[in-house]
Amino acid sequence: MFKTSGIIIKSEEEIELLRHSNILVSKTLALMGEMLKPGITGKQLDKKAEEFIRDHGGIPSFKGYQGFPNALCISINEAVVHGIPSGYEIKEGDVVSIDCGVYKNGFHGDSAYTFAIGDVMEETMDLLRATHKSLYLGIEKAVAGNRVGDISYAIQFFIEKVHGYHVVRDLVGHGVGRNLHEDPEVPNFGRRGKGPLLRERMTIAIEPMVNMGTRRIRYKKDGWTIISRDRKPSAHYEHSVVVRKDKAQLLSDHSLIEEAIKNNKNIKRL
Numbered sequence: 001m002f003k004t005s006g007i008i009i010k011s012e013e014e015i016e017l018l019r020h021s022n023i024l025v026s027k028t029l030a031l032m033g034e035m036l037k038p039g040i041t042g043k044q045l046d047k048k049a050e051e052f053i054r055d056h057g058g059i060p061s062f063k064g065y066q067g068f069p070n071a072l073c074i075s076i077n078e079a080v081v082h083g084i085p086s087g088y089e090i091k092e093g094d095v096v097s098i099d100c101g102v103y104k105n106g107f108h109g110d111s112a113y114t115f116a117i118g119d120v121m122e123e124t125m126d127l128l129r130a131t132h133k134s135l136y137l138g139i140e141k142a143v144a145g146n147r148v149g150d151i152s153y154a155i156q157f158f159i160e161k162v163h164g165y166h167v168v169r170d171l172v173g174h175g176v177g178r179n180l181h182e183d184p185e186v187p188n189f190g191r192r193g194k195g196p197l198l199r200e201r202m203t204i205a206i207e208p209m210v211n212m213g214t215r216r217i218r219y220k221k222d223g224w225t226i227i228s229r230d231r232k233p234s235a236h237y238e239h240s241v242v243v244r245k246d247k248a249q250l251l252s253d254h255s256l257i258e259e260a261i262k263n264n265k266n267i268k269r270l
Contacts, residue, residue: 006183007175009201014107015242015251018177018203021109022240022251024058024102029113032072032100033260036115036267038092042074042085045098053102061101061108061180068224073099073112078231080168080209080217082224092118095128097236101180108180110205111252112238115261116268124212124233129270130163131210131235138188138208142241142248144200151198152190155208159188166215168234171226173207176240198243203251207238 010018028049035045050071053060060071068082075083075097076090083097090096099112114128134155141150159165167188175182184196188208211217213232220227228234242249261267 007196007199007202008177008182009199010177010203011201014177015201015203017105018107018109018240019251021058021102021104021107022111023109023253024053024056024104025100025109025111026253026256027056028052028100028102029098029111030256030260032098033115033257033267034264036090036096036117036264038118038266039089041087041089042083043087045074046070046072046085049100058102058104061103061110065180071100075099075225075234075236077233078227080211080226080228080234081171081236082226084222084224090117093120095120095124095233095235097234099236099238107178108176109252110176110180110238110240112207112236113254113257114235114237118266118268120268125268125270127165127210127212127233128235130159130165131208132237132270134158134208134210135206135237135239138206139239139241139248139250142198142204142206142243144198144243144245146198147193148184148186148195148198149190150192151206152187152195153192156189159208159210166211166213168209168211168215168217170217171209173205173238175203176205177203200243200245202243203240204243205238205240207236209236210234
């Protein structure tokens, strides 16, 4: 491990430990995909997730982080991110974004997925599909020699110019490693060829946060939950990745989540 301009370049051994942390995150999110249904509460999901993480040798990264009270961030409908799990009973037509972090073997994993519960409106499904696609367009640019702005531009162009949605400006992706949040910041908006240079073995979390309507946000009274100002739906997908020479390496694995969704009739697939 060494630093360059505040950015930590990982060794291959450290990357392997990061991968293990991220796979546990993905397995936890897959469990949430199995459990989600109308009538279940965020508190029930959070309790099960924390038990699962600890049973597999991990520690919830988010719990206690800057005072956050839970293992999961569960953000529903107009909530963008940082939703506190509550007693609200999830209902048919809700979209539920679940963000999970795990600390294991000295490294953090971080990933997120937005689930559609039951008969979600097609215009909302289009938002989820576009946000999901933008994540992978950003990941395509996470190769050595590019700059952070190349990731940012790819996401912003697809979301705003192609689809007419809005990227949230106040929240960004980030480096990930021994610390949950490391340099560099990875915005979902920006200019090609700008920002920090991407070097091989940098590890970053790319996470488009997209609103159907205005990009403006506000905090709820709980001081954590961030919602869209016009209260239109929001979507959030996230992968932790390694910058490589030709193609980024995924550390988290959404295929585990998508396999779980296949077997849950309560979730509408993308």
